[in-house]
Amino acid sequence: MKSHSIYLKKSVLLLFLSFVSAFGYAQSASPAYQKFMQSMDKYIQQELYSEVSKVLFDVEEAPAIDSYIGFSKGVKSNLDQIVSQNSAGLEAKEMANARLYTQAMMIQLGELYIERAQELEPKEKIAFLDAYLSGIGLDKEINALSDDLARSLMMSLHSAMGIPFGVPNYQIENYIESLPEPKQELYRAAMILNETVMLSGGYEVAERQVTEFQQLYPKSGFLPQLQRGLASLEKLREGAIVENFAFEDMEGNKVSLADYKDKIIYLDLWASWCGPCINTFRTKTPAFEQKLRERDDVVLMYVSIDEKPEAWKNYLSKNPMRGVHLFAGKGFEAEIVRYFKVWGIPRYLILGKDNKIIDVNAPRPGDEAYEALIQIGGI
Numbered sequence: 001m002k003s004h005s006i007y008l009k010k011s012v013l014l015l016f017l018s019f020v021s022a023f024g025y026a027q028s029a030s031p032a033y034q035k036f037m038q039s040m041d042k043y044i045q046q047e048l049y050s051e052v053s054k055v056l057f058d059v060e061e062a063p064a065i066d067s068y069i070g071f072s073k074g075v076k077s078n079l080d081q082i083v084s085q086n087s088a089g090l091e092a093k094e095m096a097n098a099r100l101y102t103q104a105m106m107i108q109l110g111e112l113y114i115e116r117a118q119e120l121e122p123k124e125k126i127a128f129l130d131a132y133l134s135g136i137g138l139d140k141e142i143n144a145l146s147d148d149l150a151r152s153l154m155m156s157l158h159s160a161m162g163i164p165f166g167v168p169n170y171q172i173e174n175y176i177e178s179l180p181e182p183k184q185e186l187y188r189a190a191m192i193l194n195e196t197v198m199l200s201g202g203y204e205v206a207e208r209q210v211t212e213f214q215q216l217y218p219k220s221g222f223l224p225q226l227q228r229g230l231a232s233l234e235k236l237r238e239g240a241i242v243e244n245f246a247f248e249d250m251e252g253n254k255v256s257l258a259d260y261k262d263k264i265i266y267l268d269l270w271a272s273w274c275g276p277c278i279n280t281f282r283t284k285t286p287a288f289e290q291k292l293r294e295r296d297d298v299v300l301m302y303v304s305i306d307e308k309p310e311a312w313k314n315y316l317s318k319n320p321m322r323g324v325h326l327f328a329g330k331g332f333e334a335e336i337v338r339y340f341k342v343w344g345i346p347r348y349l350i351l352g353k354d355n356k357i358i359d360v361n362a363p364r365p366g367d368e369a370y371e372a373l374i375q376i377g378g379i
Contacts, residue, residue: 032089036098039082048075052112062117065128069135076106076136100146106138107152114159125160126175142186145225150193157187166198166344188213189222196229199341202360203237206230236340242355245336247303247326250313255326257355263299264376265351266292266362266369269342271306271331272315277346280364281321288365289322298373299324305334305345352376 055063055071063071079102087095110132114125133139142149154172158165163172176187192209195201210230214223234240246256257265270277292298300323304312309327316325328334332342340349340360348362350372358376363369 029094030089030091032086033091033094033098036083036086036090036094039086040079040101043078043082047078051075052109056112056116062113062119065113065131068113069132072106072109072132072136075109076102079105096144097146100144100149103138103142104146104149104152106136107133107149107156111152111156111159114156122160122162125162126157129156129160139183139186143221145189145193145222147193147197147229150190151197153187153190154194166200185217185220185222188216189220189226192226193222193229196226196233197341198343199233199236199360203230203233206233233341236357236360238357238359240357242351242357243339244355245328245339247328248309249324249326250316255324257351260299260301260324261354264297264353264358264373265299265301265349265355266373267301267303267349267351268365269303269305269328269337269340269345269347269349271304271345272311273306274345278315280346281319284365285321288370291370292373293322295373301326303328303336305329305331305337307331350376 051071055068062068083095083098083102086098090098110129113132114120114128117125117128120128155165157172157175161171161175163169172191176184176191179187192206192213195209196206207230210226213220213226217223235243242257244256244258246254249255270281272278289300292300302321302323303326305328306312307329309329312327328336331337336342340347346364348364348369349360350358350362352358359372363372
């Protein structure tokens with residue numbers, strides 16, 4: 001049952017994904033909404049975890065699809081009942097958020113089955129996802145999107161197709177374009193909103209996607225959310241001047257981006273606990289640094305989001321590197337992380353002179369990044 005316990009841990013993370021986000025909203029919400037979230041939290045922790053474990057993980061094989069859909073209907077009924085019992089006093093926006101939250105949870109519950117039923121082929125998993133959404137009624141119920149709901153839909157689709165989440169892939173887009181309406185409209189909207197939230201392609205890509213969606217679905221109920229998402233990226237469009245973030249250097253001095261406004265900055269967001277970050281430092285960064293050694297107009301800026309400076313300093317003391325090394329701290333709550341909508345590290349950015357945005361999703365250290373820097377004027 002060891003592998004089952006691993007799945008259970010993942011289930012806990014997935015089910016808490018939307019809860020944490022929604023609860024963050026609840027802190028500044030009405031007492032009625034906070035009561036709703038407390039009731040939801042109680043149900044998740046005292047009942048749902050054990051129910052999911054019993055059905056999916058404390059068994060040798062995944063249950064039959066029809067059986068799991070039946071189980072999920074019961075869960076949805078419980079969630080709907082919690083919403084109904086706590087509806088008194090909820091503002092209209094809070095009621096809508098409550099519905100979106102429960103819908104995201106149900107999508108995640110479907111993804112758990114996809115992850116558990118490893119014996120199924122991708123086509124069978126996609127067929128399950130379709131049957132699941134239809135079986136519990138979400139295919140007709142979803143008429144608006146939240147960031148969490150869009151992410152949950154795309155995570156489940158990536159999981160079904162066996163494609164790592166967060167990795168741009170035309171298979172996903174091609175599949176969505178093959179869907180009948182109104183399913184295609186839903187998945188198109190979810191894909192665009194998710195890519196906007198994750199800043200997968202920058203403002204210009206998001207603007208093109210939202211414009212195309214508006215042309216296809218001018219009266220879509222999903223359009224307002226997509227437009228709000230696009231508006232949130234205005235400050236990250238190419239040529240925009242970045243906020244003057246300040247950090248600490250190894251000696252504790254304050255260093256700001258403006259201190260390097262006459263340079264082209266290749267900015268690397270990382271942490272000492274990040275395996276892919278460290279692997280890149282060891283395998284790609286040395287040669288990349290060497291190629292740029294004579295480029296005086298380029299600054300390699302490494303900004304750590306470690307929670308504590310000791311971990312950052314300890315790593316660099318044992319693994320010295322060239323470049324400017326700065327500490328932001330606060331993990332994924334760091335101001336620069338939130339500003340650039342960073343959802344995972346390492347993350348690379350290129351800022352031109354005067355701290356103007358060139359690329360908010362720059363290539364990792366290597367030939368492609370080097371060529372990108374070469375093509376920027378002044379090098």
